[in-house]
Amino acid sequence: MPVLLEGRAATASLPSYFRAVWDMAPQLAPLQPAPGEADVPPRPILSGHDPRVLHLPLHAGFAQNELWHQAAASHAAAHWRFGGPSIPRGKLKPVQQALLGVLEDARVEWWALQQLPGLRELWLSFHAGPGAAQGNGFDALLGRLARTLLDPTHADPHPWVAKARAVFFAADGCTPALQTSEAVRRAASLLGADIGQMRLPFNVRSYRVHAAYRDDNSHLWQDDADLPSSDTPLEGGQGASAEPDEAAAPPMVLPASPRPADAGPAQDTETPVAVYREWDHVIGRYRPAWCQVFSPALAEGSGVELMAAVPRRLMRALAGLQGAAVRSGGRVREGDDLHFGALVDMRIALHLRQPPDPRIYRRVLRPAPPLAVLLLMDASASTARRMRAGGATLLDEVRDAARETSQALQALGHRSALWAFASDGRHRIDMPCLKPWDEPAHAPAVARRMAALQSAGSTRLGTVLRHAVTLAAADAARHPGWRRVIVLVTDGESHDIDVHHPAYLPADLRRAADEARRRGMAVRALILPPGDPKALAQSLGAGNCAALRHVAALPRRLPALLAG
C-alpha cells in the first residue's frame, strides 16, 4: 500500500525532483520485501540503463518522508551521473566489496556536492545525530567511515577510519584522490586487508548500508553466474536494456495499478477513436496511451419520443448570460460615453451652487462572449436506478436535464453538443454522440438517439473529460471566439471495474480538469442524487459543482454554473 503524506503519495513529488535537480526521468518502482526479509531494514535498489529504474522500499513499518525520498533520489542520480560501468566481482572478498561500495558512494556524492552543495546537509542527517553508527564492529566502522567521507569537518578517532580517509582524499584533505573506479577498487583491496588483520567478523546476509537513503550497491557489480539469482525480481533487469517504447511497455506495475482484465477485450475489431494517457498519483506520472475511447453509433430507437416544449423558464434564467452591449440608463463615475441627462443635471447643480453628482458617464454592460457548451451525460449502470418506485429512472433525469439545457442554449444563440459516457475498464470507454455541434437540439434524430441510450458500465471521468476537451478543441478550431464550457451531468463520483485505489480516479480527474483549464476551457458538473457534490468538488473545485435534486431546479442551478 503506498504511503500517503497529507493525502498525497510520498513519491508524488519525486519525478519533478529528478527532472529539476538532475534532468533525469527515471522510472520509480515499489520494492516488496523478499521472503524472510520483512524485518530487515530495506534499502533502495538501482537497475536498468534505458530506462533507469529506482526501486524504493514502500512496505509498511518502514518510516519514510519526503527528505528520505529526495536523499535516495539524489544519491541514485549521483551514481547514474558520476559512476562507471558495472565491474566483475573478481577475487574481491565480501568485506572488500562492501568497502568498495562505501568508497564509491563517497566518490559520486563528492562530485554531486560540487554542483549541489545543499545535498550535504540532506545526506548527513542520515549519518549523524542519534542514529549515527557507533561501535567498533566492521558494519559500524563502515558507517563511521561513510560519515567521515561525507563530512570533512568530522574527525573520527578510530585509526582505521582515519587511514581510510587519508587514502580517499588527496593531500589537501578535501579533493578525492580516488578518481577512477580502478583506484577505488585498489583502495578497497588495501583497506579490506586491514579489516582481515583486525579479525573483524562480517555477515554478508545481514549487512545493510548504514545510511537508509543509500542503495544496496548491487548495480556496481556485473551479473555473476555463480551466484544464486536474486530473491527480488527487478524491472529493467540488472543492467539489461529495457524496452524503450513507453507505449508498448507500461512504465510501472504497481499493486494498485489497473491491469487489463484479459489479453484482448471482446470489442477488438472496433478501432478506438482516441487513446489517452492517465494520471497515476501513486507514481506521480502519466501512464501513456492508457485509456481507449470508442464512439459507437447508437441504434436509433424506433419509438420516437416527443420532444418537450422549449423550456421557457430555463431560457429566461440563462438570458442574462449574454447579449449585445446594453447601454442601460445607469450613471457611473467612469466610462467612455457621457450621460446626457447627467450633464444637464450637473449644469443645473453648478448653477445652484450645489455639489454636482460625479456619476456623469453611461453604464455600458459588456456582453460575455457567447457560450459553446459540451454536455456530457452519465449513462453508467447506476443511472438505471429509479428515483421513486414507479418513477423515472436517473437516466431519464440526466436526459431531461441535458435536453432542456441544450434547447435553452440554442434558443439563446449559444452552441451546444451532447455526448454520453460509460466505461468498462480502461480498454473500453464508450462516448456515443447524441447531438453534434451543428445539429439542432430539437431534431428528431437527436430524440431517437436519446431514446436509444441505455444504462450500462462505469464512470471514468478523467478520460471522458480529456476526450471532451479534444472534441471542444476541434470545434474551437472551426468556430473560434466562443467561451468553452464542459458540463458533466452525473450521479456520482468516478469508479471503474479495474481501479481499486479510491484516490486514483479522483486524482486523474483533477489532473484532467487542470489540463482543460490550461487550454482555456471551464469544467462544471451537475450532480444528481445520490451523488455528493463535495466529492467531485475536490477534483473540480467547489464553485464548479452544483447539486441538482430534480430537473425542475435547472433554472436555479445552471445560470450560476455557466456564468462563473
Place this chain on the structure above:
Amino acid sequence: MMGEGGTVVHQLDAWRLRAEPFYQPAGHEVEAFLAAHAARLPLLLKGPTGCGKTRFVEHMAWRLGLPLITIACHEDLSAGDLAGRWLLDAEGTHWQDGPLALAARYGGICYLDELVEARSDATVLLHPLADTRRVLPLERRGELLHAHPDFQLVVSYNPGYQGLHKGLKPSMRQRFTALVFDYPAAGIEAAIVAQEGGVDLDMATRLVALGQRTRRLQEHGLEEGASTRMLVHAAVLLREGLVPRAACLQAIATPLSDDADIAAALKGVVHASFA
C-alpha cells in the same frame, strides 16, 4: 529627437526615462529594433514572462531619446481607455487623450504589454495605426489623428500561457514585424543577475543554475520556470541579508507553484542548490 516644436515634445516629458535602463543584449535585438524604428514598422515581442521584454523597450526608448508610454493590457481595457474620452470640468466638457492617442499625437514609443489580454474593440483601434496609414480615428471627438513621425508601436505577448480563446488574429499579426525573446544564455543571465541584484558573479551563477533547474519543469507541472526577474528578486533579497535558501524559497520556489507535489520538488531543488 526634438521634433518640429520643442513645446510639443514637452507634452510627453513625464514619460521620458530619467536614467539609462540597464540592458544586456543577448543577440542582435538592438539592431533589429533600430531597423524597425528607422522604417517605423510596428514591432511584436514574443517571449516568456520576466525575460526582459519591457526592459529592452525601455532601453531602446532611452537610446532613441523618445518618450515611452507603457500600457498593461487587461480584459477590461476598452477603446476609450486607449484612445481617450470626454471629461467634464467647471468650463464644460473637454477631451482627454488616452495613452495611445498621446503617443501618436506627440511622438513617442507606445508599448502595449500583453496585447492579447485586451478586448477586441481595443485592439482593432491599432489596425490603421499599425499599417502604412498611420492614423488613429478618434470617433467620439470626430478627429482623424495622423501619427507623429516619431510615433512607434511596440506590443508584447507571451505565447506560452494563452488559452484556446486567446491569440492574435491574423489581421493583427500580419501588421507587425516580430522578435523572439527567451531567457538569456547562462553567462549573460548571470551577468544580468549580478548587475541588477547587486550580488557577486559567483552567487549570480549559482542562482542562474537554480533557475535553469526550475525551467526543466516547464511542461512537466510548471507553465514557466523561474524568470530572470525572479532570479534578480532572489539576489536582491540576498543583498538585503537573507541566507540563500530563504531568499530562493521566498523569491523563486514559493511563488512558482501552488501544486503540493511541485512545491515539494522545488523546495528540494532550492535545498540541494545551496548549503
